Structure formats: C-alpha cells, structure tokens
Amino acid sequence: MTAKVIDGVKLAASIREQVAERAAVLTRQGVKPGLAVVLVGSDAASQVYVRNKVAACEKAGLHSVLEQYPADLTEDALLSRIRTLNADKTIHGILVQLPLPKHIDAHRVIEAIAAEKDVDGFHISNAGLLMTGTPLFRPCTPYGVMKILESEQVVLRGAVAVVVGASNIVGKPMAMLLQAAGATVTICNSKTRDLAWHTRHADIVVVATGKPGMVTGDMIKPGAIVIDVGINRTADGKLCGDVDYASVSQVAGAITPVPGGVGPMTIAMLLVNTIEAAERSNASGITP
Ligand SMILES: Nc1nc(=O)c2c([nH]1)NC[C@@H]1CN(c3ccc(C(=O)N[C@@H](CCC(=O)O)C(=O)O)cc3)C=[N+]21
Numbered sequence: 174m175t176a177k178v179i180d181g182v183k184l185a186a187s188i189r190e191q192v193a194e195r196a197a198v199l200t201r202q203g204v205k206p207g208l209a210v211v212l213v214g215s216d217a218a219s220q221v222y223v224r225n226k227v228a229a230c231e232k233a234g235l236h237s238v239l240e241q242y243p244a245d246l247t248e249d250a251l252l253s254r255i256r257t258l259n260a261d262k263t264i265h266g267i268l269v270q271l272p273l274p275k276h277i278d279a280h281r282v283i284e285a286i287a288a289e290k291d292v293d294g295f296h297i298s299n300a301g302l303l304m305t306g307t308p309l310f311r312p313c314t315p316y317g318v319m320k321i322l323e324s325e326q327v328v329l330r331g332a333v334a335v336v337v338g339a340s341n342i343v344g345k346p347m348a349m350l351l352q353a354a355g356a357t358v359t360i361c362n363s364k365t366r367d368l369a370w371h372t373r374h375a376d377i378v379v380v381a382t383g384k385p386g387m388v389t390g391d392m393i394k395p396g397a398i399v400i401d402v403g404i405n406r407t408a409d410g411k412l413c414g415d416v417d418y419a420s421v422s423q424v425a426g427a428i429t430p431v432p433g434g435v436g437p438m439t440i441a442m443l444l445v446n447t448i449e450a451a452e453r454s455n456a457s458g459i460t461p
C-alpha cells in the first residue's frame with residue numbers, strides 16, 4: 174500500500190481564506206484583528222518562522238507587529254513589553270517565539286501574557302481550560318492536526334490514537350484534543366518500553382519527538398493515518414520530520430509530508446486563534 178500524501182499547504186490556504194473573510198467582517202465593524210509577534214535573539218530558523226507568520230497575517234488582512242530584540246534583552250524588559258502589549262487595544266493576540274535565550278524564564282514570560290491574548294494557548298489557564306473541556310485557545314499545532322484529521326474524515330470516536338512525545342506545546346494538548354473527540358489516547362515518551370507495540374495498535378499516530386526517523390514502517394498498522402509534527406534540518410540543509418517517510422508511506426493509509434504538512438497548518442491556526450480573540454473582544458465591546 175502506498176499512503177495518501179496529505180496536502181497541508183492546500184488545507185492551510187483554504188483556512189486562511191476563511192480567516193480573511195472573518196477579518197474583513199471585523200474590519201468593517203471597526204475592529205482590525207491584530208497580532209504581535211515577539212522574537213528575542215537572532216536564531217535563523219526562528220527569524221524565518223516569525224517572518225512567515227507576519228506575512229500570513231498581512232495576506233489575510235490582519236494587522237501585525239513584529240518586535241525583534243537582541244539576545245541580551247533582560248527578562249524584566251521583555252515582561253514590561255508584554256504588559257504593554259496586554260494593554261494595547263489594537264493587539265488581540267500575542268506570540269512570544271520559543272525558544273527564548275537561557276537567561277529568560279520562558280514560564281514566567283508565558284504566564285505574563287494575558288490569557289485572552291495567548292493565541293499560542295500555552296498559558297496555564299489555557300492549558301487548564303483545554304484539559305477541563307472548555308478550551309479558549311487550542312495550541313496551534315495540535316489544533317492544525319485536528320483540522321487535518323477532520324478534513325480526512327477520520328473517525329475519532331472509539332479510535333485508538335498514539336501520541337509520541339509529551340511536550341506541553343504539542344504532545345499533551347494533542348492528546349487532550351483527541352481524547353475530547355472520543356479517541357482512546359496513549360501518550361508515549363522517550364522512556365516508553367516497546368514503542369512499536371503501542372504504535373502498531375493505533376489507527377492514528379501523531380509523532381512529535383524532535384528526533385528524525387523514530388517511527389518506521391514496521392511500527393505502523395497497515396492503513397493507519399500518520400501525522401508527522403517534526404521539523405529537523407539534515408546536514409545538507411533539507412527539512413525532514415520525525416517519521417521515516419520512505420518506510421512509513423509504504424504501510425500507512427495517509428501521511429503528512431515534511432515540509433508541506435503540519436507546519437503550514439500551524440500558521441493557519443495561529444491566524445484562526447487571532448481572529449477568535451478579536452471576535453471575542455469585539456463581542457465583549459471592550460475594544461474600539
Ligand atoms: N511561541 C511559539 N509558537 C509557535 O507556534 C512556534 C514557536 N514558538 N517556536 C517554533 C515553533 C515552530 N513553528 C513552526 C511553524 C510553521 C512551520 C512551517 O511553516 N513549516 C513549513 C516549512 C518552513 C521552512 O521551509 O522552514 C512546512 O513544514 O512546510 C514550521 C515551524 C512554530 N513554532
């Protein structure tokens with residue numbers, strides 16, 4: 174069997190079109206949705222990502238502000254910028270690009286973002302709301318994966334799902350969203366004994382480990398859907414995921430490629446979250 178290759182670029186484009194329509198409605202009502210993206214330091218990959226995010230905003234008719242600071246910015250200075258953005262009525266979403274330099278406590282920074290502007294969904298109150306079944310913002314990458322599964326018409330009720338990787342930004346919220354949709358979810362980690370035993374039982378496998386080639390074709394149930402969240406750069410500068418694409422694509426029913434799978438969806442869902450934030454502030458009548 175050769176897996177269907179899921180086109181994340183195309184799905185992301187259609188979601189961004191819907192965002193553009195909602196942005197136009199809000200703008201006519203006098204509320205231009207705004208996103209602030211904050212980058213500390215000059216990591217090359219981070220610069221590419223934040224520029225892509227800002228470009229996607231402009232294309233969808235959102236207002237965006239890119240704030241770039243040198244790597245030696247103090248934590249206090251960053252917290253102070255966040256407080257200013259929290260109070261800025263033209264800004265509905267705030268994203269602080271991770272990772273942050275080591276001298277800055279990322280937890281403290283995330284908790285400083287107003288929960289109602291936390292379009293990454295990383296704030297503890299948003300994590301708690303997701304866990305208790307009343308999400309405000311769903312973290313963009315897992316949210317994008319859910320949209321992929323929906324567009325592939327994957328039945329989640331009663332399905333067996335395995336999430337490989339237990340990070341706060343992907344693995345754990347991914348498991349929560351799958352669980353809320355009725356799947357039976359196992360979260361595996363780097364210590365899991367016999368990872369293949371788990372993945373072979375799964376109808377849905379989501380891989381977010383940061384280690385290329387961790388999941389191979391022999392670990393996949395024939396026909397399963399495999400979602401590759403990994404983004405790794407090979408020695409020759411090419412992008413690759415965490416899944417061994419060559420072998421898995423011979424066994425899976427469907428697979429997301431890297432690039433062109435989950436990555437573009439992450440950006441599309443960031444725009445969705447920003448629109449939702451702006452719509453909520455408009456409905457509450459607080460913002461101009
Ligand atoms: N606060 C915060 N929020 C994030 O959402 C966040 C972050 N920090 N730090 C870094 C990661 C990474 N991330 C990506 C988003 C899109 C692509 C993407 O569009 N990837 C393209 C390829 C892009 C390329 O060519 O490099 C693709 O997979 O097709 C990748 C990675 C968001 N992140």
Ligand SMILES: [Mg+2]
Binds near residue numbers: 273275276277278279
């Ligand atoms: Mg740190």
